[in-house]
Amino acid sequence: DYILNKDYFIEVIDDLIVLAEEKKDYFSELDSAIGDGDHGMNMSIGFREVSKNLDSWKGEDINTLFKNVGTALLDKVGGASGPLYGGFFSKFGVPAKGKEEVNFDEFIEMMEAGVAIIEKRGKAVVGDKTMVDTLRPAVNALRVAYVEEKMAPKDAMKKALEVGSAGSDSTIPIIAKKGRAMRLGERAIGHRDPGSASSAAILEIFYKRMP
Ligand code: ADP
Numbered sequence: 624d625y626i627l628n629k630d631y632f633i634e635v636i637d638d639l640i641v642l643a644e645e646k647k648d649y650f651s652e653l654d655s656a657i658g659d660g661d662h663g664m665n666m667s668i669g670f671r672e673v674s675k676n677l678d679s680w681k682g683e684d685i686n687t688l689f690k691n692v693g694t695a696l697l698d699k700v701g702g703a704s705g706p707l708y709g710g711f712f713s714k715f716g717v718p719a720k721g722k723e724e725v726n727f728d729e730f731i732e733m734m735e736a737g738v739a740i741i742e743k744r745g746k747a748v749v750g751d752k753t754m755v756d757t758l759r760p761a762v763n764a765l766r767v768a769y770v771e772e773k774m775a776p777k778d779a780m781k782k783a784l785e786v787g788s789a790g791s792d793s794t795i796p797i798i799a800k801k802g803r804a805m806r807l808g809e810r811a812i813g814h815r816d817p818g819s820a821s822s823a824a825i826l827e828i829f830y831k832r833m834p
């Protein structure tokens with residue numbers, strides 16, 4: 624049976640901490656074009672807080688581990704992405720409550736739980752030029768690839784990443800119906816949504832670390 628254990632999830636969190644520093648300027652540049660230029664800084668502030676505390680969380684089950692990540696983002700990040708990614712990580716671990724490892728069906732449930740709370744909090748749907756344009760198609764593709772097409776877990780996640788990245792690309796030629804870019808109207812056309820880019824980068828980490 625294919626298993627994702629706690630070490631996998633801790634490696635993912637370690638990579639998220641690195642990502643937030645490495646892509647800080649890139650995410651903020653995207654946000655400068657159609658927002659207030661702080662998306663990279665917001666991610667960095669949130670994951671620096673995670674980094675400070677991660678060692679003390681490593682003894683917890685997967686649910687508590689991610690609840691702590693989510694709470695750190697919720698507490699420290701001022702922007703829209705704080706409650707959205709904070710919600711994602713707070714709910715991500717719920718299907719793994721009390722567990723030290725999960726199977727791939729449970730992993731898909733975790734992804735679904737995380738994406739669902741972003742949609743609920745942000746009230747965005749695909750096509751609104753937000754992170755949902757990456758995440759919703761990706762989690763749907765993950766389920767179809769694994770459950771219906773019987774792809775191997777890592778191949779299914781690769782498919783999800785490809786679909787999510789294409790979803791981020793799809794934000795470029797459209798206007799925004801949620802978030803700060805909404806106020807720009809047609810001037811948002813031609814620019815990638817920053818949250819859709821950070822979401823694709825997060826999915827890539829989940830994919831790359833899979834055994
Ligand atoms: P802020 O816009 O408050 O400065 P960030 O710059 O950190 O926050 O994050 C902006 C990103 O948040 C956007 O690029 C978009 O992907 C996402 N976002 C904003 N509002 C919503 C929403 N209502 N639903 C989903 N995602 C949203």
Ligand code: MG
Pocket residue numbers: 654658659660661662702
């Ligand atoms: Mg911003």
Ligand code: MG
Pocket residue numbers: 659661701702703
């Ligand atoms: Mg801001």
